[in-house]
Amino acid sequence: MDIVITAWALDSYLDLKHVCVFTNQEYKGTIRPDVELLKIYPADLKFQNSKFWSIATDGKGSKISDGFKMKWHQVGPGKVQMRLPTGLFAEACLCEAYVKTDAKKEKRMMAKFKTHLELIRRGQFTECGRLS
Amino acid sequence: MKAQAVNPDIKMELMEIGIEMHKSGLSNKFVTDAVGTAFEFEGVYDLMKMWSEEENPTEQGEIVADIQDLIIDCAQKEKVEGAYVRFDDLASITKNIRGFKDSLRIKVDEAGGIGELAKKTGIPQPSLSRFFNSASIPHRATLLKIAKALGLSQVEIATEWSR
Numbered sequence: 001m002d003i004v005i006t007a008w009a010l011d012s013y014l015d016l017k018h019v020c021v022f023t024n025q026e027y028k029g030t031i032r033p034d035v036e037l038l039k040i041y042p043a044d045l046k047f048q049n050s051k052f053w054s055i056a057t058d059g060k061g062s063k064i065s066d067g068f069k070m071k072w073h074q075v076g077p078g079k080v081q082m083r084l085p086t087g088l089f090a091e092a093c094l095c096e097a098y099v100k101t102d103a104k105k106e107k108r109m110m111a112k113f114k115t116h117l118e119l120i121r122r123g124q125f126t127e128c129g130r131l132s
Numbered sequence: 133m134k135a136q137a138v139n140p141d142i143k144m145e146l147m148e149i150g151i152e153m154h155k156s157g158l159s160n161k162f163v164t165d166a167v168g169t170a171f172e173f174e175g176v177y178d179l180m181k182m183w184s185e186e187e188n189p190t191e192q193g194e195i196v197a198d199i200q201d202l203i204i205d206c207a208q209k210e211k212v213e214g215a216y217v218r219f220d221d222l223a224s225i226t227k228n229i230r231g232f233k234d235s236l237r238i239k240v241d242e243a244g245g246i247g248e249l250a251k252k253t254g255i256p257q258p259s260l261s262r263f264f265n266s267a268s269i270p271h272r273a274t275l276l277k278i279a280k281a282l283g284l285s286q287v288e289i290a291t292e293w294s295r
C-alpha cells in the first residue's frame with residue numbers, strides 16, 4: 001500500500017529532529033526502512049511482534065478504529081522510546097510521532113490520534129508527500 | 133462520535149467543563165471553540181475530560197495546548213497537498229523555522245511577553261509557549277493573530293515555511 005506523510009507526521013519529525021531524538025544514521029538505517037515495510041503490510045514478520053507494531057487504544061483502553069502504533073526502543077543519544085501512530089486505510093497514513101514518556105502523555109497523544117484519524121476519514125487533512 | 137450522535141448528557145458535560153475552563157482564566161474564544169469541536173470529535177472530548185480530571189497545572193497546560201492544536205486541525209475543511217520535504221532537508225528547514233520564531237519571540241517579549249500576547253490573541257498561554265518552543269511549521273491563522281496583536285505587517289511575519 002502507499003504510505004502517506006501527513007502534515008502531523010512532518011511537523012513531529014521537524015520537532016524530534018530539532019531536539020536530536022534520533023540520529024541521521026538511525027533514521028536512514030532503521031526508522032525509514034521500518035516505515036517502508038508498510039508498503040507490504042502485513043507480510044513482514046515484524047508486524048507480528050507487538051514490541052514493534054500494535055493496535056492503538058485510547059485512555060479507556062478501547063481500540064481506536066484504524067489506529068496502530070509503530071514502535072522503536074532505545075532511540076538516539078537519550079535512548080528513548082519513539083512511537084509513530086499510523087492509520088491504516090486504503091493507504092497507510094503516518095501521523096504525529098512522539099517520544100513516549102508517561103501514561104498521561106500517552107493518553108493525550110492517543111486522543112489527538114483519534115481526532116487525526118477522523119479528519120483523514122473526512123478528507124480534512126494536509127498530505128505532504130508519499131514514501132515511494 | 134459525530135455531532136449528530138452526541139447525546140444531551142455529553143453535551144451538558146462538555147458545557148460544564150467549558151465553564152470550569154472559563155473560570156480558570158481561559159479565553160471565551162478558546163473555550164467556545166473547544167466545546168464546539170468536542171461536540172464533533174471524540175478525541176477532543178477525551179482531552180476535555182482529561183483536563184477536568186487533572187490536578188497538575190503543568191499537565192493541564194499540555195492538554196490545553198493539545199486542544200488548541202486540534203481546534204486548528206479541525207477547522208480545515210478539505211484535503212490540501214502540502215510541500216514534500218526530503219529528510220536531508222529537515223535540518224535546514226528547522227533552522228529556518230527556529231530563526232523565524234526566535235526573532236518573532238523578541239518582538240513578543242518587547243510587547244509584554246507571552247502572557248500579554250495570550251490576552252490579546254485569545255490563544256492560551258501554553259499553546260503560545262509550545263508554538264515558540266517548537267520547530268514545526270507555523271499555521272498562517274496563528275501568525276495572523278500574533279501579527280494583529282503586535283501590530284505587525286504581513287511582511288514582518290512573512291516566512292517561507294507556513295501552512
